[in-house]
Amino acid sequence: MAEAVIDLAGEAAMLDLGRRIAGHARIGDAIALEGGLGxxxxxxxxxxLEALGLAGEAPSPSFAIVQPYDVPEVRLPVAHVDLYRLDGPEEVEELALGDYLMDSLLIIEWPDRLGDRLWPHALRLTIEMAADDARRLTAAVPDAWTERWSQI
Ligand SMILES: Nc1ncnc2c1ncn2[C@@H]1O[C@H](COP(=O)(O)OP(=O)(O)OP(=O)(O)O)[C@@H](O)[C@H]1O
Ligand SMILES: [Mg+2]
Known part of the structure; x- marks a missing residue:
């Protein structure tokens, strides 16, 4: 497990990092996005999602909780998940998120709701507020991503 830090000054830089990650994403990957509100x-x-071909801006899944995307709308199936509103392990259990890993890329906001049940092969990206409204992203890169991350 290696760690990498990236400074992202502005929304455009954040979107661009997402596009670069998309170029390496595969079915069965889990990408956990940690960080406070906003x-x-x-x-x-x-x-x-944009780099995977989605036309238009992806909605925040904060109310739907799980927002699925399928081919041909996107190049590979994606489940975009926001666990913010979940109350406990039982509710997480009901979502059966593991099932999405069989045939999708899983992107999870608020993965802390999973407790220690986040998959070990997940790419964990933690975003913190930095000076001048910029962001600092720290990537915890599992073995499954070492090679790929070096190309991002
Ligand atoms: N690198 C960045 N630098 C500055 N602003 C950014 C950066 N990335 C995103 N933003 C801005 O931060 C705001 C919040 O972004 P976003 O909705 O993606 O946050 P979030 O973490 O999903 O929040 P929530 O927890 O409410 O779901 C948006 O206005 C977005 O444009
Ligand atoms: Mg959000």
Whole structure:
């Protein structure tokens, strides 16, 4: 597990990082987006979805909780998930998120709701507020992403 830090000054930089990550994403990957309210999690997810071919801006899944996308709307199936409103492990259990890993890329906002049940192969990206309204992103890169991350 390696760690990498990227400074992102502005929304455009966040979207662009998402686009670059999309170029390496595969079915079965989990990308966990951590960070407080307004950190930029959905923005990063939007960059990924846009690069996978989504026309128009992806909605925040904060009310739907799970927003699925399928081919041909996107190049590979994606489940964009926001766990913010979930109350406990039982509700997480009901979502059966593991099932999406069989045939989709899983993008999860507020993965802390999973407790210690986040998959070990997940790419964990933590976004923090920085000076001048910029963001600092810290990537915890699992073995499954080492090679790919070096190309991002
Ligand atoms: N790197 C960045 N620098 C400055 N502003 C950014 C950056 N990335 C995103 N933003 C801005 O931050 C705001 C919040 O972004 P976003 O909705 O993606 O956050 P979020 O983490 O998904 O929030 P929530 O927890 O409410 O879902 C938006 O106005 C977005 O344009
Ligand atoms: Mg969001």
């Amino acid at each position: 950190a930029g999690k959905t923005t990063l997810a939007r960059g990924i």
